[in-house]
Amino acid sequence: MDLFRLKAHELHEKLTRREVSAVEITQSVLARTDKTDTVIRSFITRTQDAALAKAKTVDEKIARGEAVSPLAGIPGALKDNMCTNGVKTTCASKMLANFIPPYDATVTEKLAAADAVIVGKTNLDEFAMGSSTENSGFFTTRNPWDTDRVPGGSSGGSGAAVAAGEAIWSLGSDTGGSIRLPAAYCGIVGLKPTYGRVSRYGLVAYASSLDQIGPFARDVRDCATVLGAIGGYDRRDSTSIHSPVLDYTKNLGVGVKGLKIGLPREYFVAGMQPDVESSIRRSIDELVAMGAELVEVSMPNTQYALATYYLIATAEASSNLGRYDGVGFGHRGEGNDIVSMYKRSRAEGFGPEVQRRIMLGTYALSSGYYDAYYLKALKVRTLIKQDFDRVFEKVDVLIAPTAPTTAFKVGEKIEDPLAMYLMDVCTIPINLAGVPALSLPCGFADGLPVGMQIIGPHLSEEKILQVAYTFEQAHDYHKQMAPIREVD
Amino acid sequence: MQFETVIGLEVHTELKTASKIFCGCTTEFGGEQNTHVCPVCLGLPGVLPVLNEKVLEFAVRTGIALNCKISPYSKFDRKNYYYPDLPKNFQTSQYDLPICEGGYLDIEVNGETKRIGITRVHMEEDAGKLIHAGTISNSEYALVDYNRTGVPLLEIVSEPDIRTPEEAKAYLEKIKSILSYIDVSDCKMEEGSLRCDANISLRPIGQEKLGTKAEIKNVNSFKAVQRALEYEQERQDEVLSEGGRIIQETRTWDDSRGVTLSMRNKEQAQDYRYFPEPDLVPIIVDPSWVETIRRALPELPEARKQRIMKNHGLSPYDADVITASRPMADYYDALLAAGAEAKAAANWLMGEVSKHLNACSLDIRSCPVPPANLAEMIALIEKGTISGKIAKSVFESMWTEGKAAGVIIKEQGLVQMSDEGELGSIVEAVIAASPQSVADFNAGKEKAIGFLVGQIMRQTKGRANPELVNRILKEKLTGK
Numbered sequence: 001m002d003l004f005r006l007k008a009h010e011l012h013e014k015l016t017r018r019e020v021s022a023v024e025i026t027q028s029v030l031a032r033t034d035k036t037d038t039v040i041r042s043f044i045t046r047t048q049d050a051a052l053a054k055a056k057t058v059d060e061k062i063a064r065g066e067a068v069s070p071l072a073g074i075p076g077a078l079k080d081n082m083c084t085n086g087v088k089t090t091c092a093s094k095m096l097a098n099f100i101p102p103y104d105a106t107v108t109e110k111l112a113a114a115d116a117v118i119v120g121k122t123n124l125d126e127f128a129m130g131s132s133t134e135n136s137g138f139f140t141t142r143n144p145w146d147t148d149r150v151p152g153g154s155s156g157g158s159g160a161a162v163a164a165g166e167a168i169w170s171l172g173s174d175t176g177g178s179i180r181l182p183a184a185y186c187g188i189v190g191l192k193p194t195y196g197r198v199s200r201y202g203l204v205a206y207a208s209s210l211d212q213i214g215p216f217a218r219d220v221r222d223c224a225t226v227l228g229a230i231g232g233y234d235r236r237d238s239t240s241i242h243s244p245v246l247d248y249t250k251n252l253g254v255g256v257k258g259l260k261i262g263l264p265r266e267y268f269v270a271g272m273q274p275d276v277e278s279s280i281r282r283s284i285d286e287l288v289a290m291g292a293e294l295v296e297v298s299m300p301n302t303q304y305a306l307a308t309y310y311l312i313a314t315a316e317a318s319s320n321l322g323r324y325d326g327v328g329f330g331h332r333g334e335g336n337d338i339v340s341m342y343k344r345s346r347a348e349g350f351g352p353e354v355q356r357r358i359m360l361g362t363y364a365l366s367s368g369y370y371d372a373y374y375l376k377a378l379k380v381r382t383l384i385k386q387d388f389d390r391v392f393e394k395v396d397v398l399i400a401p402t403a404p405t406t407a408f409k410v411g412e413k414i415e416d417p418l419a420m421y422l423m424d425v426c427t428i429p430i431n432l433a434g435v436p437a438l439s440l441p442c443g444f445a446d447g448l449p450v451g452m453q454i455i456g457p458h459l460s461e462e463k464i465l466q467v468a469y470t471f472e473q474a475h476d477y478h479k480q481m482a483p484i485r486e487v488d
Numbered sequence: 489m490q491f492e493t494v495i496g497l498e499v500h501t502e503l504k505t506a507s508k509i510f511c512g513c514t515t516e517f518g519g520e521q522n523t524h525v526c527p528v529c530l531g532l533p534g535v536l537p538v539l540n541e542k543v544l545e546f547a548v549r550t551g552i553a554l555n556c557k558i559s560p561y562s563k564f565d566r567k568n569y570y571y572p573d574l575p576k577n578f579q580t581s582q583y584d585l586p587i588c589e590g591g592y593l594d595i596e597v598n599g600e601t602k603r604i605g606i607t608r609v610h611m612e613e614d615a616g617k618l619i620h621a622g623t624i625s626n627s628e629y630a631l632v633d634y635n636r637t638g639v640p641l642l643e644i645v646s647e648p649d650i651r652t653p654e655e656a657k658a659y660l661e662k663i664k665s666i667l668s669y670i671d672v673s674d675c676k677m678e679e680g681s682l683r684c685d686a687n688i689s690l691r692p693i694g695q696e697k698l699g700t701k702a703e704i705k706n707v708n709s710f711k712a713v714q715r716a717l718e719y720e721q722e723r724q725d726e727v728l729s730e731g732g733r734i735i736q737e738t739r740t741w742d743d744s745r746g747v748t749l750s751m752r753n754k755e756q757a758q759d760y761r762y763f764p765e766p767d768l769v770p771i772i773v774d775p776s777w778v779e780t781i782r783r784a785l786p787e788l789p790e791a792r793k794q795r796i797m798k799n800h801g802l803s804p805y806d807a808d809v810i811t812a813s814r815p816m817a818d819y820y821d822a823l824l825a826a827g828a829e830a831k832a833a834a835n836w837l838m839g840e841v842s843k844h845l846n847a848c849s850l851d852i853r854s855c856p857v858p859p860a861n862l863a864e865m866i867a868l869i870e871k872g873t874i875s876g877k878i879a880k881s882v883f884e885s886m887w888t889e890g891k892a893a894g895v896i897i898k899e900q901g902l903v904q905m906s907d908e909g910e911l912g913s914i915v916e917a918v919i920a921a922s923p924q925s926v927a928d929f930n931a932g933k934e935k936a937i938g939f940l941v942g943q944i945m946r947q948t949k950g951r952a953n954p955e956l957v958n959r960i961l962k963e964k965l966t967g968k
Binding site: 081082083089091096099101102103105200201202203204205207208209235236237238239315316318319322323325327328329338342362365366367370374 | 527530531532533534535536537538539566568570572575576577578630632759761762763766767768769
């Protein structure tokens with residue numbers, strides 16, 4: 001039996017029934033990774049020894065008859081922008097190629113407390129800026145469904161690892177779609193929680209007012225389990241929300257009867273891949289057949305979301321990334337004086353996309369331009385939020401495509417930043433509004449997975465997961481794993 | 489042309505909270521380099537700030553003491569600039585919505601009271617300290633000490649209401665006095681816990697529009713602020729009188745040479761790209777909390793001064809000196825509480841006590857003579873047990889030996905001789921032994937009496953009651 005193919009809840013059952021050990025599960029995932037990761041390249045750093053050691057402690061607990069958490073002994077991976085004490089945290093940047101944090105992120109701590117097994121740190125677009133992992137300072141991760149294609153980004157390593165069986169679950173971060181896009185492209189479930197639901201302490205900041213950590217999993221139940229383990233108020237993050245974390249797995253089966261689904265007209269954009277659109281529309285029809293009610297809605301400010309995002313996110317990034325100057329940590333370039341040292345350090349340490357966004361953001365905040373760009377973007381952001389507030393008075397959730405196309409080919413868009421930015425057109429408004437959204441597989445187009453996005457109001461994670469679960473259980477997408485051409 | 493000077497001051501004061509503004513590190517001064525640090529104040533990747541509530545409380549306390557409006561809604565902003573003592577390369581500060589606005593304080597110059605407006609008070613974090621290998625311009629490298637990084641600061645900005653360097657000094661003294669009264673800062677300029685930047689410009693008398701200003705930095709004492717402003721006032725007057733133009737710039741004060749020097753040209757002003765700090769939530773201040781703080785505020789120097797003048801009849805000058813620092817005023821109140829007479833207590837405090845404290849570089853809080861002991865001594869003078877002159881040497885012994893006045897007087901046999909019979913016979917003996925002086929006196933030389941008093945004092949080792957000696961002597965000499 002290939003243990004790496006199972007879901008966390010299935011493995012948890014086997015563990016508690018003592019059919020398998022956590023060490024066996026971990027070994028299965030590690031062996032799978034040995035085989036697949038030469039092709040997929042999900043990991044920047046692998047932590048096999050620590051993973052096996054943790055698995056062993058879980059087995060000992062089970063042997064002693066202790067109750068263990070649903071994630072205990074279950075191998076998962078962290079995006080390499082979440083701090084791990086003593087383990088390199090690179091953000092896929094040459095700037096932090098050798099950075100070893102002296103502290104754990106809150107999510108890292110919580111997962112350790114849940115006895116989760118961490119098998120490594122996954123690849124991303126440098127500092128989470130990108131939609132394909134092609135902006136990684138080290139290498140590009142491949143889509144397990146077609147290794148000529150990208151896994152999506154920026155959390156592409158975390159998405160690909162789960163799809164390829166190199167991890168049972170993983171964490172990503174989502175600033176403009178960075179969890180949902182790889183989830184869609186890799187045919188798995190990915191959730192961006194409400195802004196503030198999961199502590200950002202220890203997540204290396206890209207755009208502070210938009211960044212949010214969330215789970216990847218191979219089904220909705222696992223996604224719900226991971227969210228339950230990482231969510232909650234954290235006094236170290238002033239923007240985290242004082243609201244109890246639910247057992248999100250508890251009421252997954254309540255169904256969609258009477259549920260009001262909003263279909264936002266503006267998310268079905270021109271230039272959308274036709275079979276992606278038909279896949280989404282068919283899925284919505286199915287939900288209606290299961291008892292949901294469909295309401296067409298309009299969110300007129302959606303068209304401004306992309307521009308708004310690229311002003312706010314880059315402005316915050318230009319400031320957040322100021323600390324990488326070669327003084328206290330990270331790459332230091334040679335220079336005869338402090339200014340030339342700064343310049344060399346940053347020119348050598350940052351890749352082109354990071355430099356582009358820093359310059360864009362610096363410009364947007366500059367005196368004389370602030371009002372026209374940054375301030376106006378903040379105002380439009382408020383309008384976009386109001387669009388959401390308004391529609392959620394009428395509907396329970398919104399359904400939209402996660403991305404306008406399926407996974408594109410490596411190299412296809414890397415020379416055209418604007419075409420790349422367009423991949424996030426359906427996910428970005430959600431980050432601006434701070435609401436939760438989940439992507440789950442809803443079909444295939446030309447053999448590539450299509451992602452459907454379910455969006456809800458603030459702190460509606462439970463509702464979103466229920467809708468997703470209902471849809472998922474009526475299909476078998478979650479039972480299919482990517483057949484990796486070179487391996488399987 | 490006659491010019492008028494316009495001065496505005498920006499005061500930075502370090503708050504004496506136990507921990508830093510956004511993390512739990514200690515704010516203690518000194519300490520081995522880079523030991524009072526953590527991932528948050530070092531600005532490591534991934535960290536987030538959390539506002540220390542004490543900082544907010546201290547800011548509100550300061551705002552109330554400076555008669556400011558406390559903003560019900562305020563926020564933090566990032567001030568972006570690159571400097572190696574700033575680990576994140578931005579300073580978390582307050583820009584357009586500071587915690588306090590629109591206050592004032594009254595200063596006293598040449599016996600006149602003047603009101604100086606306070607534009608704003610805002611919270612921010614301090615930067616670290618650079619240690620250069622050599623001078624700033626030729627050192628091969630610099631080292632950074634981050635202990636001070638994240639220590640909470642308040643910036644207090646005055647309106648351009650100050651007209652003379654002397655007023656500037658009085659304003660700073662008043663600020664210092666208030667901040668230490670309300671116990672939010674140590675205000676030690678030498679440790680950098682109080683720093684001042686001064687803006688100064690000149691304009692023709694009668695003109696409303698402000699002239700071009702210079703900003704003076706690096707001034708390390710109140711005296712230096714006054715000197716730097718005097719120098720700058722003269723410099724600008726000269727430039728303008730010769731038909732020249734003042735350049736808007738930052739100037740540094742060179743204390744040893746007594747001049748201000750151009751530092752950098754503000755016309756290519758730095759763009760700090762302020763924007764709202766996304767990692768902190770806006771600060772909502774509950775008015776009832778402000779009221780609680782207001783009620784708990786100690787008596788401020790001005791009120792204390794008025795009270796002392798009214799209740800104890802001290803002169804404005806004496807009251808000012810005594811209330812300039814809270815520990816001094818507390819000492820004074822303790823003297824009175826122990827029964828000392830108000831005027832005498834003031835004289836001793838401003839005289840012998842201050843003299844001794846200064847000589848030993850001591851703060852009144854470490855005064856070796858407790859108020860109760862000094863009050864006892866003052867009472868002994870009142871009663872005539874010791875003379876004022878003897879009291880000085882008693883005080884000396886109290887200072888060095890720490891004993892009570894009564895004990896010292898007994899031990900050293902210093903009780904004043906006030907027995908008329910006893911003194912009378914000593915006076916007679918001295919008169920008998922000094923025929924020349926007696927003859928001089930009888931010849932109308934009043935001065936001769938001084939010699940005789942001296943003789944009597946010598947024989948009594950200074951213990952004779954001087955008033956009594958004078959009276960008896962005159963009686964005996966004139967035969968009345």
